[in-house]
Amino acid sequence: MKRVFAVVLAAAATCAPLVVGACNKGGSQPASSGSSLSVAMIPKGTTHNFWQSIHAGANRAGKELGVEVIWRGPLREDDRDSQVSEVEGFISRGVSGIALAPLDEAALVGPVNDAMSKKIPVVIFDSGLKGDNYVSFVATDNVKGGQLGGERLIEAMGGKGKAVLLRYAEGHDSTTKREEGFLAAMKAHPTVQVVSASQYVGTDVEEAYKRTESILSSYRKPDGSLSIDGIFCANESSSFAAMRVLKDNGWAGKLHFVGFDSSDNLVKGLQDGTIDGLVIQDPVKMGYLAIKTLVAHIKGQPVERRIDTGVQVVTRENMEQPAMKELLHPDLSK
Numbered sequence: 001m002k003r004v005f006a007v008v009l010a011a012a013a014t015c016a017p018l019v020v021g022a023c024n025k026g027g028s029q030p031a032s033s034g035s036s037l038s039v040a041m042i043p044k045g046t047t048h049n050f051w052q053s054i055h056a057g058a059n060r061a062g063k064e065l066g067v068e069v070i071w072r073g074p075l076r077e078d079d080r081d082s083q084v085s086e087v088e089g090f091i092s093r094g095v096s097g098i099a100l101a102p103l104d105e106a107a108l109v110g111p112v113n114d115a116m117s118k119k120i121p122v123v124i125f126d127s128g129l130k131g132d133n134y135v136s137f138v139a140t141d142n143v144k145g146g147q148l149g150g151e152r153l154i155e156a157m158g159g160k161g162k163a164v165l166l167r168y169a170e171g172h173d174s175t176t177k178r179e180e181g182f183l184a185a186m187k188a189h190p191t192v193q194v195v196s197a198s199q200y201v202g203t204d205v206e207e208a209y210k211r212t213e214s215i216l217s218s219y220r221k222p223d224g225s226l227s228i229d230g231i232f233c234a235n236e237s238s239s240f241a242a243m244r245v246l247k248d249n250g251w252a253g254k255l256h257f258v259g260f261d262s263s264d265n266l267v268k269g270l271q272d273g274t275i276d277g278l279v280i281q282d283p284v285k286m287g288y289l290a291i292k293t294l295v296a297h298i299k300g301q302p303v304e305r306r307i308d309t310g311v312q313v314v315t316r317e318n319m320e321q322p323a324m325k326e327l328l329h330p331d332l333s334k
Contacts, residue, residue, distance in 0.1 A: 037096070037298070038068040039291060042086050044077045044103050044127070048236045049263040050283050054126070056332035057287025065295050077203040077237075078169060080107045087111035091120060099138075099294045101126035105173040109133075121297050125290040128173035135297050138290045138307040140281045142174050145311040146181025146234065149258045152277035152313050153182075153230045154189050156256040161229030164219075165197040166212055166242060168234045178234040178260060178279075195219075195228060201238050208241035216245060216255075226255055230276075236261035239278075243269045262314075262328050270316060278314045280327045285309045 041058045043051040055071055062069035074082040083103045088111055090098060098115050100122055102108040109130050112122050116133050125138040153163060165182060168175035179197075186194050199215050201208040219227045233239040239259030243266065246252040252274040259266060260279045269275040286309045293303050314324050 037065075037295065038070060039097075039099075039294065040070040040072055040090060040095070041099065041287070041291070042083065043071075043073040044083075044101060045075065046071075046073045047075075048261075050236050050261050050281070052332060053283035053330050054287035054290075056330070056334070057284035057289075058291045059287075060284070060334060061288045061291035061295075065292070067291070067295055069291065074103070077103060077172075080104045080171075084108065084111055087115065091115050091118060095120060097121045097123070097294050097298050099123040099125055099290045100129070100134075101139075101290075102129045102173065103127075104171040105130050105176075106171065121294075123290060123294045123297065123303075125286060126174060128177070130173075136293050136303050136305055136307060138286060138293055139174070139309060140286070140311045141308050142177035142311075143181040143184075145260065145279045145281070146178035146183075147185045148181075148311065148313045149178070149232055149234075149260060149277070149279040150182040150185025152279075152315070153232055153256060153258040154185065154192055156258070156276035157192060157230045159189065160191040162193050162195045162227070163230040163232065164195060164215065164228055166215065166231055166233050166238055167198070167200045168238050169200055169203050175234040182232050182234070192230075201233075201241065203237065205237050205241050208238045209244055212238070212242050213245045213249070216249075216251070224250065226251060228255065230256035230258070232257075233259045236263055236266070239275075240265055243274055246274055267319075267328050270314065270319060273316070276315070278328075280312050280314050280324075282310050282327060284330045284332070 043054055045051055058069050080103055084107060091114060098120060105128055112129060113133055115122050122134045123136045124134045128137060165179060167179055183197060186192055201211040216226060221227050231242060233242050246255060246257060256276050258277045259275055262278055262280050266278060270278055289307055289309060297303050312327060314328060318324050319328060
């Protein structure tokens with residue numbers, strides 16, 4: 001039987017490509033072998049918990065559907081050329097479909113248009129793409145996520161004070177929309193002043209640490225404390241970097257902080273009071289539905305144009321609730 005290939009590309013962090021049926025940096029063996037349909041999933045990156053959860057959800061769907069899931073991805077979330085090359089490579093192989101989480105909302109438009117023109121359907125997930133030339137978009141409502149984060153920070157600050165938005169990186173639709181949502185929430189509360197909203201910390205944790213420390217140090221008072229009252233970060237890596245900066249400089253628990261996404265370290269920060277809230281997506285569900293949607297379309301079944309995978313705010317007060325615990329500690333072995 002002729003093998004049919006479908007590709008799921010999750011544009012997130014720049015990662016090295018995996019060889020089909022083998023392992024690469026951050027890669028894994030296919031979830032199923034010997035199936036007539038193969039689906040390749042390419043995330044923005046492979047190191048963050050978020051992407052590992054996406055992978056687990058995709059594998060779960062692959063097992064249910066009897067579809068081979070191949071995980072490939074760049075090592076850095078800013079390696080546009082690597083992701084473009086991955087898309088082009090799968091187009092040249094004549095795959096049956098592509099599910100892509102664009103690392104850059106503009107740079108991937110051309111490759112996606114190329115795929116669609118060659119009758120290779122594309123499902124976008126996690127992060128948006130400019131235009132509408134794709135089959136479906138499976139993702140969090142990121143504007144809502146940013147708004148929820150802003151509202152939680154306002155609550156933690158007692159409804160007044162000065163806040164700083166630590167932006168992630170340019171070109172990423174998902175985090176840009178979270179930042180827009182955060183600023184919208186702040187605008188609705190004039191008693192809170194956003195004193196910085198245009199500085200980016202970058203995609204790498206160490207780079208983000210240095211930039212965050214530099215930004216916050218500009219607000220340092222003679223006694224070592226800060227003249228601001230709260231900060232917001234829009235993704236896992238920048239949130240982790242900011243938490244380290246607060247702890248290393250003695251600002252933990254003295255500056256209100258709301259982050260985005262979850263990891264074991266961020267959960268500890270929530271438990272010890274360094275973090276006032278985490279805006280949590282459901283990446284397992286996102287990976288699962290990306291594969292399900294792609295395969296359904298390939299099989300000629302109708303699919304929704306936009307699929308919202310949900311978003312919640314977790315705090316110390318609600319983190320032990322079963323639903324919140326599942327989001328904070330997903331079982332990736334299922």
